Amino acid sequence: MTKVLVVTSGKGGVGKTTSTAALGAALAQTGQNVVVVDFDVGLRNLDLVLGAERRVVYDLINVVQGEAKLAQALIRDKRIETLSLLPASQTRDKDALTEEGVDRVISELREKFDWIICDSPAGIERGPTLAMRHADVAVVVTNPEVSSVRDSDRIIGVLDSKTLKAEKGEHVEKHLLLTRYDVTRAERGEMLKVEDVLEILSIPLIGIIPESDEVLRASNLGTPVTISNPTSAPARAYADAARRLRGETVEITIPSDKKGLFNKLFGRRAA
Amino acid sequence: MTQTATPPAAQPGQAKRPTIRFRGRSFLALLLSPEAPLDIWFEELTSLIDRSPGFFGARAVILDVSGLDIDRQGLIDLLAQLGERRIQVMGIEGAKETWLGPGFPPLVRGGKQVNEVDVPVPAAKADDGSATQPAPAQNASGQGNSEQGTGTQDASAQQSQPAPISIPAETTRPSLIIEQPVRSGQSVTFPQGDVTIIGSVASGSEVIAGGSIHIYGALRGRALAGCAGHASARIFCNKLEAELVAIDGLYKTAEALDDNYRGQAVQIWLEGDAIKIAPIN
Numbered sequence: 248m249t250k251v252l253v254v255t256s257g258k259g260g261v262g263k264t265t266s267t268a269a270l271g272a273a274l275a276q277t278g279q280n281v282v283v284v285d286f287d288v289g290l291r292n293l294d295l296v297l298g299a300e301r302r303v304v305y306d307l308i309n310v311v312q313g314e315a316k317l318a319q320a321l322i323r324d325k326r327i328e329t330l331s332l333l334p335a336s337q338t339r340d341k342d343a344l345t346e347e348g349v350d351r352v353i354s355e356l357r358e359k360f361d362w363i364i365c366d367s368p369a370g371i372e373r374g375p376t377l378a379m380r381h382a383d384v385a386v387v388v389t390n391p392e393v394s395s396v397r398d399s400d401r402i403i404g405v406l407d408s409k410t411l412k413a414e415k416g417e418h419v420e421k422h423l424l425l426t427r428y429d430v431t432r433a434e435r436g437e438m439l440k441v442e443d444v445l446e447i448l449s450i451p452l453i454g455i456i457p458e459s460d461e462v463l464r465a466s467n468l469g470t471p472v473t474i475s476n477p478t479s480a481p482a483r484a485y486a487d488a489a490r491r492l493r494g495e496t497v498e499i500t501i502p503s504d505k506k507g508l509f510n511k512l513f514g515r516r517a518a
Numbered sequence: 519m520t521q522t523a524t525p526p527a528a529q530p531g532q533a534k535r536p537t538i539r540f541r542g543r544s545f546l547a548l549l550l551s552p553e554a555p556l557d558i559w560f561e562e563l564t565s566l567i568d569r570s571p572g573f574f575g576a577r578a579v580i581l582d583v584s585g586l587d588i589d590r591q592g593l594i595d596l597l598a599q600l601g602e603r604r605i606q607v608m609g610i611e612g613a614k615e616t617w618l619g620p621g622f623p624p625l626v627r628g629g630k631q632v633n634e635v636d637v638p639v640p641a642a643k644a645d646d647g648s649a650t651q652p653a654p655a656q657n658a659s660g661q662g663n664s665e666q667g668t669g670t671q672d673a674s675a676q677q678s679q680p681a682p683i684s685i686p687a688e689t690t691r692p693s694l695i696i697e698q699p700v701r702s703g704q705s706v707t708f709p710q711g712d713v714t715i716i717g718s719v720a721s722g723s724e725v726i727a728g729g730s731i732h733i734y735g736a737l738r739g740r741a742l743a744g745c746a747g748h749a750s751a752r753i754f755c756n757k758l759e760a761e762l763v764a765i766d767g768l769y770k771t772a773e774a775l776d777d778n779y780r781g782q783a784v785q786i787w788l789e790g791d792a793i794k795i796a797p798i799n
Contacts, residue, residue, distance in 0.1 A: 371703075393721075397702050400720045404701030447738070449699055449718065 249357040252364045252492070253382040254424075255406070257398030259369030261390045262426040262456070265466055266485070267366040268296040270386070272471035273489035275330035279361045282321065284333040284352075286378035287368040288344060291335035297324065298469025299332050308336040311348030317355050326474055331360070341374040353381045371401060376409045383412070384420045384492070386453060390427050391439040396447055399423075403450065422453035424488060429458040430501055441501075454488030455501045456481050480504045547608070548574070551582040552596065560599060567603055574605045580626060584612025593617055691729060699735065700725060709746050721761060730754070742769075744788075753786040754798065768793055 254267045264287070271283040285293035288308060294300040299322045305315035310333070317333075324330040333356075336343070356363045367378035379385065385406050389399040403421060412419045425444060433440045445452060456462070461479040465472035473482045473489075480502040487497050552559050567573065581600070583593060593613055600607060609626035610618065618625055691711040699717035700706055706713060709728040718735035725731055725739070728746040736757035744751030744766040751765055758779050762771050765788045779795050786795050 397721050400702035401722065404704050407698075407701070446736075447718070447720065 249360060250362055250383050251353065251357075251381045252362060252384045252386060253367055253379040253406075254364060254386045254388060255367035255375060255379055255402050256369065256388040256395070257371060257375075257402035257405075258390075258395045261388050261395050262462075263369070263388050264292045264296055264366055265462060265472075266386065266388050266424055266426060266456070267293060267364055268471040269465075269473050269482070269485040270489055270492070271362070271364045272324075272327060272330055273473040273486045274362050274364075274492065275324070275327045276473060276486075277489065277493065278329065279493075280329050280359070281362040281364060282331040282333055282356055282360045283364045283366060284356070285335035285366050286344075286374060287366060288335045288374065289337065289340045290368065291337050293366050294322075294332060294334045295469060296466050297332055297471065299324070299334070300469070303334045306334045306336040307352065308339045308343045310352055311344055313348075317352065326470070341368070341372075341377075344374070344377050346377065346380070349377050349380060371405050375402070376405065379406055379410050379419075382406070382410055382419050384422070386422050386424050386488075386492075387448070387450065388424050388426055389444060389448070391425060391429075391433060391441075391444055393439065396439065396444055400448055403448065421450045422492070423448055423450050424454050424456065425452065426456040427458045428455050428501065430503070452499055453491050454484050455499065456484045456488075457501055457503060459504070461504075545578060547578040547580045549580050549582050549611070550600075550605070550607075551585055553585060554587070556586075556596070563603065574603075578608050579605055580609045580611055581607045581623070582611045590614075590617040597622075693729070694727075700739065702739070718757075719755075721759075727751070737763075740764075743786075749788050751788075754784075756783045758782055758784045758795075763793065765793060 252270075254263050254270070256263050264285075267283050271281050275281040283293060283297070284307065285291050286307070287293070291306075294303055302322050305320035307320065309315035310317050310320050320333055322332045322334065324332065333352075353363065363381075365378045365382065368374040387399050387403060387406075389395050406419050406421060407413050410419050423445065425441060428441070429438060432438050441452070441455060457480045459479065459481045461476055462472050462481050465475040468475055472479065473485050476482055477486070483502040487500075487502075490497050581596070583596070586592070586596075588596065593610075597607060607623045609623050611626050613625060615625055693712040693714060694706070694708040694710075695714045695716070696706060697716045700715060700719045700723045702720040702722035704720075704723045705726070706715075706724070707726045709726070711727070712729035712732065713725055713727040714732040714734070715725065716734045719725055719733055719737050719739045719741065721738040723739035724742065725733075726742045726745050728751075729744065729748060730752045731741045731743045731754070733741070733753075733755040735755070736759055737753075737755035738759045738761070740762040741753045741755070741760060742762075742764040743753045745764075747766060749766040753763055753765065758775070759781065760772060760775065762769055763775070763786050764770075765786065768788060768791060770793050776795060779797065782797050783799070784795050785798050786793060788794070
C-alpha cells in the first residue's frame with residue numbers, strides 16, 4: 248500500500264528539502280519505489296539537492312494543469328533507479344496549484360510508487376496545506392531552538408485540522424525529525440535538548456540528525472547525504488529514520504563521526 | 519522598564535493608579551417588537567400597561583423594529599409614543615445605522631433568545647393577545663392558558679412591582695474537556711463554563727473560559743478564566759510557564775509573574791484586584 252508522507256515544519260530553513268532528499272534516497276536504497284514531489288512552487292530546490300536541475304522539462308504545475316502527462320514530468324534518479332523526482336515550477340506561484348489537480352496527481356502517483364514524499368514549502372497557508380492534504384504520515388522537521396519548535400507546534404495543529412484524514416476524523420501519523428542537533432551545545436544549554444523538544448511537541452521521535460558539514464557538502468554536490476557518504480553520521484541517522492518509517496524498531500541514537508584523539512583535541516573549529 | 523503607561527493590574531511596587539477594567543457581561547433585556555398596524559399594536563400595549571402599570575417600570579427594554587416598514591421619522595414617532603407610556607428604550611435592533619445619532623438609544627445586534635417572559639394574561643383577550651407580547655418567538659406556548667381567571671387576579675395582585683423575569687435555572691454548569699494538547703496558534707473559547715485540558719497549552723495558543731481552566735500539562739500560552747465576569751474562577755495547571763494569565767479581566771504577563779512559581783504546579787485566583795498564585799501538590 249502506498250504511503251503519502253509530507254515533510255513539513257512551518258518554519259523555513261530547518262532542513263525540509265535536505266531531509267526529503269535524504270529520506271527519499273534512504274527509502275529507495277532499501278528497494279522501495281519512491282517519488283519525491285517538490286511542492287515549493289516558485290522556490291524549487293529539491294531538483295538541485297538531488298542533482299537533477301539540468302534534466303527538468305515538465306513540472307508539477309504542468310501536470311496539475313493538464314499540460315503534460317505525469318510520465319513526462321517524472322525524473323528518474325541516475326544513481327538509485329527506484330527514486331524519482333516530480334519537480335516544482337520555478338516560474339509560477341502557488342496559486343497555480345489547484346486542489347483537484349493535486350488530488351489527481353497524487354492518485355496517479357499512488358498507482359506507481361510505494362512512497363510519495365511531499366516536500367512542503369514553509370508557512371501555514373495554501374502551499375503547505377496542499378502539500379499535506381493527502382498525507383498519511385507527516386515528518387515534522389524541527390531545529391532545537393524555540394522559534395522552530397513553536398512553528399512546528401503550529402504546523403502539527405494544522406496537520407490535525409486541514410488534511411483529508413483530519414476531515415474524515417482520522418489522524419495523520421506524526422513524527423518528529425530533529426535536525427542540526429549538536430550534543431555539546433545542547434549539554435551547554437546553548438540549544439534545546441531532545442527531551443525539551445519532545446516535551447513541548449509531544450509527538451514520537453523518528454530520528455535525530457546531528458549537525459554536520461557533510462549535509463551542506465552533499466547539498467552543494469547535488470547528492471543526498473545517504474548516497475554521497477553513507478557511513479557519515481547524518482547519513483546513518485537518516486537511514487535509521489527511514490527504517491523506522493518502514494515500521495522497524497531501531498533504537499534512537501545520536502550518531503557521531505568518530506574522531507581520533509588528535510582530532511578531538513585539535514579538530515574543534517573556532518565557533 | 520517603560521511599562522508605566524499601561525501597568526498590568528495589581529503590580530506591586532508601582533505607584534497606585536486606578537485600574538480600568540473592560541469586561542463583557544450579558545444581561546437580560548426585554549425585547550419589544552411592534553407589529554403593523556401600529557395603532558392596534560399600541561392599543562394592545564396601552565391595555566397591557568393599564569392592567570399592569572409596573573410591567574415596564576424597571577426593565578431594560580430593547581426595541582426591535584426589524585419587522586416594521588418604517589423610516590427614520592417613523593422611528594422617532596415610535597420612540598415618542600413609547601416614551602409617553604413611560605417605556606424607556608435602551609437599545610434598538612434592526613434599525614439603519616444612519617438613522618441613529620445623538621439622543622437615540624444605541625444600535626444593538628447579535629442578541630440571543632433566552633426565554634419567554636410571563637406577560638400578565640388578559641382575561642378577555644387571551645387569543646389575540648399575542649401582539650402585546652414582548653418576545654416575538656413565544657406565541658406558541660404562552661397562550662394556552664386554561665386558567666385565565668385566576669391568572670388575571672394573580673397578575674393584577676403583583677402589578678405594583680415589576681414581575682420577576684424567570685431564567686431557567688441551569689442546574690449544572692457546562693464544561694468542555696479537550697483530550698489533546700492545544701497547539702500554537704489554536705484558540706479554545708468556551709464562555710459557558712469550565713475548560714479542562716488533558717495535555718499542554720502551547721506557547722502562542724490561548725484558552726478562554728467563562729469559568730475555571732484546568733490544565734493537566736504545562737501552561738505555556740495564555741489562559742483567560744472567568745471571561746464573562748466570574749471573579750471566583752481559577753486557573754490550575756501542572757506546570758506554569760504561561761505567557762499571560764487573566765481572571766475576570768485582570769491579567770498578568772509572564773514578566774509580572776513571580777519566577778518562584780515558574781515550572782511548578784499552581785493554582786491562580788483573584789483576591790480583590792490582585793492575582794494570587796500558590797503551588798498545589
